[in-house]
Amino acid sequence: MTSTSASEPMESRGLMKVITASSVGTLIEWYDFYIYGAMSVIIAKQFFPQDNPTAAFLAALATFAAGFVVRPFGALVFGRIGDVIGRKYTFLLTLLLMGGSTFAIGLIPGYASIGIWAPVLILLLRFVQGLALGGEYGGAATYVAEHSPVGRRGYFTAYIQTTATLGFFLSLGVILTTRKTVGVEAFNDWGWRIPFIVSIFLIAVSVYIRLKMAESPLFAKIKKEGKVSANPLKESFANKRNLKMVLLALFAAVMGQGVVWYTGQFYAQTFIERTMSVEFEQVRYLLCFSILAATPFFLVFGAWSDKIGRKTIMLAGMLLAIVTYRPIYKMMYSYSDVKAKTEIAENGSRGVAVAVAANGDSTITTTSVAVYTDGSTLKTVKKEVKLADASKPAAKPETTKTLWLSSAGFWMIAFLVFIQILYVTMVYGPIAAFLVELFPTRIRYTSMSLPYHIGNGIFGGLTPFIATRLFDASKTSENPGGDPYVGLWYPIIIAGVCFVIGLLYLPNKNDEDVND
């Protein structure tokens, strides 16, 4: 089939404008989505008091439902609008919804001021965020792909693929800068609102840019010819010939891509922070370095997929992840394993503080600092409450560990995270072009958005949660420390199944013509 004028390559200046306009908006949407997750602990304290079971229920719902369940629904709602009304107005709408809800989260009074309305409002706004994100990505990827010249679609859509990682980077940067500027105490009290409020300015700029854009040439063409789908949902999912491609996209590519992405970028963070107990700022700094170093590879693998095929690169990324995750995590963990370290006894310290409350209960806080020959430092704080009324059951002592890595340890872990993000760039770089090429223009937005958000939102998004839960479940009375690597079985198994399905069923040839 020959390309028509609608698919003629744009001038590179015009194409870069399209990419910039699409990418900036998508990046800001990811930023908005991630800052909630990055500050979920502070938000939980402000809005979801743990002594109120309803509020605690809403907290869990806000974290999971909005992030994972609502995204595929957003894909259906906005995918349909995008295939009926057009790409441009749909992803303008998702941008406004995301920005508006993020800004509003920054303004909502806490539980102490308005009671149960606070968590209810947060939950509603988080739902809107999830819906908007579900609609955004498909629009941006489709829009860029439909402007891209034949043979370079992988490269140009890879710019959209960088936005998820850069949005995460931006959220880390804004949070760290705000925390440094206002101080930790003020940040936990009110400063956390700043990254949410800042979003409105970013959104305003992005809306201004997007308003100046024209509709996708392919969509404009089918609209002019009267070929726009009347019911994209029915055509996408009630038509066997298309439904089987939706299932193929999900189980042969996106499912594995989702777990590799969320393991490299998010479970790595959870593992370093929770399992290895590395200090808050060190974790964020090493992530920032790894992300910055790995991001250009989205473009490298996107461009390479134009030459050797999407399947080869995506499946290679999955296979590397499956084979090397356990050695990588073992190596990372070795930097926090104090049993294998030699302590410099004379450099350590230990202190005990006792505070007595008005009711006679006393809190004994024991702080010990251990310095090791490799340059790392471990601070252990143990809080024990002795009740004045000895007949009451005593609470379990609370122990908090914080590890400061040595310079060599810091850079080695940053490198190991970089490797994991490199796998992300392999599986995620070509995925937009792969999905766009799988579906026809009239139902492309709807058809590609659903598998994308099930694969990434559900299979991928649940990775840190399921992996951490597996780790917690491995703690027994015989092994109270648990198996730190057991959580990796979830991404390894999911990526393994996806790899086999992809190897068997996916063609490696790229569809050169998306003008249908």
Next chain:
Amino acid sequence: MNSLKRLSGFIWIALGVAAVFMMARQAGTEISAAITANKAVLDTKMFWYIIIPIFSPIMAGLCLFGWYAWKGEYDVIARDSEHLV
């Protein structure tokens, strides 16, 4: 190759059914253990009340994928997306 594609369709169907069965069994075990120990009951219920309704339809999709594979629907993948609709 096509025979392998078709035969493995049965594996995907079995995998989908087994995953739902294992999730339901694990949920029952964990929730009753949490209730007996009176520990983290809300957290345990919440986890499974979210996981099972989310993953069950997806596993149904995996079974459908397996069915299509078994029936030879993936023997030839359409190169022209116009022929999908």
